Every structure is written in structure tokens, then in C-alpha cells.
Amino acid sequence: MTGVPLSWYLILSALLFALGVAGFLFRRNIITVFMSIELMLNAVNLSFVAFSYQLKQVNGHIFTFFVMVVAAAEAAVGLAIILTVFKNRETLNVDEVNSLKN
Amino acid sequence: MLDTIFFYLFALLVVGGGILTITRSSAVHSAICLIGSLVGVAGLYLLLHAEFLFAVQIVLYIGGIMVLFLFVIMLVNLDEAARERQFNGQWWLALACVVVVGLQIAWFMRKGAGAFKLAPAAAAAASAAKGNTEAIADALFSEYLLPFEIASVLLLVAVVGSVVMAKKRI
Amino acid sequence: MPDGYLQIFIFLAIAIAFPTVTILAAKLIRPSAPSITKLEAYECGIKAASDSRGRYTVRFYIIAILFVIFDVETIFLFPFAVRYKTLGWFGVAEIVVFLAILIVGYVWAWKKGALEWV
Numbered sequence: 001m002t003g004v005p006l007s008w009y010l011i012l013s014a015l016l017f018a019l020g021v022a023g024f025l026f027r028r029n030i031i032t033v034f035m036s037i038e039l040m041l042n043a044v045n046l047s048f049v050a051f052s053y054q055l056k057q058v059n060g061h062i063f064t065f066f067v068m069v070v071a072a073a074e075a076a077v078g079l080a081i082i083l084t085v086f087k088n089r090e091t092l093n094v095d096e097v098n099s100l101k102n
Numbered sequence: 103m104l105d106t107i108f109f110y111l112f113a114l115l116v117v118g119g120g121i122l123t124i125t126r127s128s129a130v131h132s133a134i135c136l137i138g139s140l141v142g143v144a145g146l147y148l149l150l151h152a153e154f155l156f157a158v159q160i161v162l163y164i165g166g167i168m169v170l171f172l173f174v175i176m177l178v179n180l181d182e183a184a185r186e187r188q189f190n191g192q193w194w195l196a197l198a199c200v201v202v203v204g205l206q207i208a209w210f211m212r213k214g215a216g217a218f219k220l221a222p223a224a225a226a227a228a229s230a231a232k233g234n235t236e237a238i239a240d241a242l243f244s245e246y247l248l249p250f251e252i253a254s255v256l257l258l259v260a261v262v263g264s265v266v267m268a269k270k271r272i
Numbered sequence: 273m274p275d276g277y278l279q280i281f282i283f284l285a286i287a288i289a290f291p292t293v294t295i296l297a298a299k300l301i302r303p304s305a306p307s308i309t310k311l312e313a314y315e316c317g318i319k320a321a322s323d324s325r326g327r328y329t330v331r332f333y334i335i336a337i338l339f340v341i342f343d344v345e346t347i348f349l350f351p352f353a354v355r356y357k358t359l360g361w362f363g364v365a366e367i368v369v370f371l372a373i374l375i376v377g378y379v380w381a382w383k384k385g386a387l388e389w390v
Contacts (some may be wrong), residue, residue, distance in 0.1 A: 004109045004149070005163075007211060012113050012146075014207040016120055016139075018200045023124030025196035031129050031175060035136050039120055039169070042143050045155075053150040058237045061152055062246050065238070069253050072344050073260035076337045079174045080267035083333065086178050091111045097124055145284075148277060158347055166340040173336045239351035243363055250348070250366070255375040257341050261377035264337045264364050265386045268330055 009050035017043035030082055030092045034075075041071055105149060115142030122143070129175045137168050154235045308330050338378075345374050 016039060023036030045064045052060025085097055119139025126132045133197040232240075242250055313320045340356075352359070352367050379386065 004106055008109065008113075009146070009150075010207075010211065012116065014204065015117055018203050019117070019120040019124060021203055022196040022200045025199055026193045027124065029129055031171065031178075032124070032132050035123055035132055035171065038136065039123065039139065042140065042163075046143055046146060049147055049150050049152050049155060053152070058234075058241050061155055061234070061238055062241055064152075064155055065158060065242075066246075066249060066253065068158055069344050070256065072162060072340050073256050074169055075170055076260045076264045076340055077267070079170055079333075080264040080337070082174060083177060083330065084267050092178060104278065104281075111285070145281075154351070156352075162340075162343060162347055166343045170333075170336050173333050177330060177333055233354075235285055235351055239355035239359075242351050243355070243359055244364055247305050247366065251369060253348070254345075254370045258373055258377040261338065261341050261374075261381055263331075263382050265334060265384060268334050268337065269384065269386060272287055 004049055006054045010047055012063070013043045013047040013050070015043075016040075018048065028093050029096060030097070032093050033094060034078060034082070038071065038075075041067060108145070109149060112142045112145040114137065115145070130172070133168060133171050133175060136171075137164055140164050140168065152234060154238050331389060338386065340383060341377070342374075345371070 004071045020038075020040035020043060023039065024033055027036065038091050045067055048060040048064045048067075052064075063075065082092070086092060089097060091097070116139050117141060119135045119137075123139060126135060127214035140159065140163050143157050144164075147153075147156040147159060166172050315321070348370065349367070352363060356363055
């Protein structure tokens with residue numbers, strides 16, 4: 001590893017994950033909450049790739065790739081759910097969507 | 103030297119984009135800042151010699167998922183959504199959680215400092231000869247064969263689920 | 273530092289710096305005289321018909337979903353494409369199974385009328 005040590009990548013990943021947690025907890029707009037989840041996924045992906053580089057293995061790349069694939073499927077279905085919720089409740093506020101049935 | 107500079111540049115993009123994502127009140131601004139953050143992560147992948155993942159990050163994450171987010175923001179009524187309160191009163195809880203997570207990670211990194219100095223694996227020399235995409239292909243189509251096929255089932259479920267759910271609105 | 277990427281990174285840094293410096297310089301030099309008319313959307317001189325941030329129809333969303341899903345499928349084809357000679361017929365069989373499962377979804381969406389634009 002030239003120059004940048006592994007721990008810097010891990011610290012950056014931890015920072016990004018903490019930002020995602022904070023956004024998840026104090027945002028109300030359901031779309032922004034979803035974006036915070038994407039931030040956390042990216043933090044985990046970053047540390048996977050950093051470890052993979054350190055160990056000179058390709059397994060971490062494959063894990064990251066599958067995380068991205070699952071994130072795509074999750075975004076497609078999750079955003080469709082958000083659209084349905086918005087159609088039924090006319091709101092995007094997570095605090096007001098608190099029952100499964102009207 | 104140069105890669106340290108570029109690491110700082112991309113890290114600034116990642117963290118700055120992340121902070122703006124969770125603090126901007128407009129959803130469109132949040133999405134644009136998140137795209138900036140994802141571009142920074144893609145740059146770090148390039149620094150880490152993960153060229154295939156760099157391309158996937160740009161093509162799939164930024165070109166696919168974030169465009170989907172922007173579509174949904176456009177689909178819901180923006181004026182209605184902007185008038186609602188964007189932040190709830192739980193910032194102290196969020197701060198406490200961030201501090202706890204940060205302390206945990208700092209503690210683990212202090213305790214496990216020895217574990218980060220890993221010896222390079224023996225297979226390093228063999229995999230260095232071929233490119234990143236070739237190495238991923240070899241692992242994906244032999245060792246990770248089952249997850250690869252299951253991924254297609256997952257995508258099928260995603261197509262069916264989202265089309266059924268979105269179709270109801272027409 | 274990855275060997276071949278130095279030029280690309282320098283190009284990227286310049287590409288980010290150029291518009292930033294230009295916009296900042298323009299902001300410092302130009303006179304400031306804001307008015308409501310200047311902020312309106314420009315539609316060839318006539319008055320704007322409506323706000324550009326209106327609601328879209330949900331049909332765009334279905335097309336976007338299908339794009340993302342088949343985007344993922346295309347990305348799975350890339351590792352196969354660079355390695356198909358070494359993988360041989362076994363690789364072909366794997367990718368055919370993968371594609372067959374996804375094409376079921378495509379045909380279903382087509383039959384369901386998700387691709388119709390009416």
C-alpha cells in the first residue's frame with residue numbers, strides 16, 4: 001500500500017456511516033431517510049473495498065458488487081412503496097405514516 | 103504523495119456531500135449532494151484499484167438509483183412536500199447515536215490495530231497478472247455461482263413488485 | 273497511485289476547478305441588480321406556461337424502474353464478456369439461465385402493459 005494507509009479509509013468509512021445514521025434519525029422526509037440508508041451502504045462498501053485492496057483478494061469486490069445489486073432492487077421496490085404511501089396518505093412525513101391500515 | 107492529495111480531495115467530496123445530504127431541507131438538493139458524495143466514493147474505488155466497481159458505481163448507482171430517486175421526487179408534489187417539517191426534534195438522539203457509533207469504532211480500531219497490518223495473501227502474484235474485471239469474472243462465475251443466479255431471481259421479484267405497486271396508480 | 277490514472281485525476285481536478293473559478297470570478301466582477309423577471313424560466317420570449325417543477329406522470333417511473341433493473345443485468349454481462357473464452361460452455365449455460373429468469377420478468381411486464389404509453 002503506497003501512501004494512504006488502510007486505517008484512513010476505515011475512518012472515512014466510519015464518518016460516512018455515522019452521517020448516514022444521523023440523517024436516518026433526524027430527517028422526517030421519507031425520501032431523505034432512504035438517501036441516508038444509501039449513505040450507510042456506501043460506507044460499508046468502501047471498507048469492503050479497502051480491506052480487499054489490503055488483502056489483495058477479490059472477494060470484497062464481489063460483496064460490494066452484490067450490495068449494489070441488492071441496493072438497486074431495494075430502491076426500485078422501496079420507492080414504489082413510497083409512491084403508494086404518498087398516494088394513500090398525501091404525506092411524506094415518516095411520523096405520520098404510523099399505521100398499516102387507515 | 104499525489105495519491106494522498108487525491109485521497110483528501112475525494113474524502114472531502116464524500117464527507118462534504120454526506121453532510122449536505124442530511125442537512126439540506128430541499129429533497130432535490132439532498133439528492134444532488136448525495137450524487138456528489140457517490141462520485142467521491144467512486145474516485146476512492148479507483149485509488150483502491152477497483153476499476154470494475156468504479157464503473158458499476160457510476161453506471162448503476164449514479165446513473166440508475168439516483169435517477170430513480172430524482173424521478174420519485176418529481177413524481178410527488180413538491181410544493182406539498184416542501185411545506186412539511188423536514189427535521190424532527192430528535193437531533194439530540196441522533197447526536198448521541200453518532201457519538202456512540204464513533205466511540206465504538208474508535209475503540210475497535212485501537213484494540214484491533216494489530217489486525218490491520220495483514221500480510222498480503224499468497225495469491226497476490228497470480229492475480230496481479232490479469233485485470234480487475236477478469237479477476238472478478240473468474241470469482242463470480244465459479245466461487246460465487248449461486249449468488250449470481252439468485253441475484254437474477256431477486257431482480258425478477260423487484261420487477262414484478264415495483265410494476266404491480268406503481269401500476270395501481272394509473 | 274494507480275499508474276495510468278494520474279492524467280485522468282489531474283484532468284478531473286482541472287475540470288472541477290475551471291467552472292468554480294469562473295463562476296466565482298463572475299460573481300465578484302458583475303454588478304448585482306436582481307429582479308423577478310430575470311428569475312423566470314425562459315421560453316423563447318413568451319410568458320412561461322407553467323412551473324417547470326410540476327408533477328410528472330407515473331409512467332416515467334415504471335420506465336425508470338425497468339431501466340434500472342435491466343441496467344443491472346447488463347452490468348452482469350460485462351465480466352462474462354471479458355472472460356467468455358476461458359469460461360467456455362459452462363459460462364454460457366450460467367449466463368443463459370441468468371438471462372432466462374430475467375426475460376420472464378420482461379415478458380411479464382410487457383404482457384401486463386407496463387410498456388404501453390397510453
